[in-house]
Amino acid sequence: MDIKHGTNKFYFGEDPQNPDGELTYLPDDKNKLVIDSVVVKEELRGEGYGDVLLDAAADYARENDKRLIGRCPFAAKRFEEFNDKYKDVIFKEA
Structure with a gap:
């Protein structure tokens, strides 16, 4: 799969304006990205x-x-479920 x-x-x-799936993020500051949405077309879910x-x-x-911050429910749940896989990139509050 070609992720752009x-x-x-x-x-x-x-079509970047109407993709089959997308993860959007907001840059929080110099080193954090806040994942605010992960959406995949209904027929491709699961x-x-x-x-x-x-x-x-x-x-x-x-x-x-x-570092990543999972604000959307999908990203937050995955970060929790697969902590070992993502622990090096999850932002941790001091």
């Missing part, structure tokens, strides 16, 4: 595409020394 990185989002599909988008965001965070 647009302005404040990761997505897949041919296939793991949300996890693929979350993995792309985590890889980007690792490569760019960023």
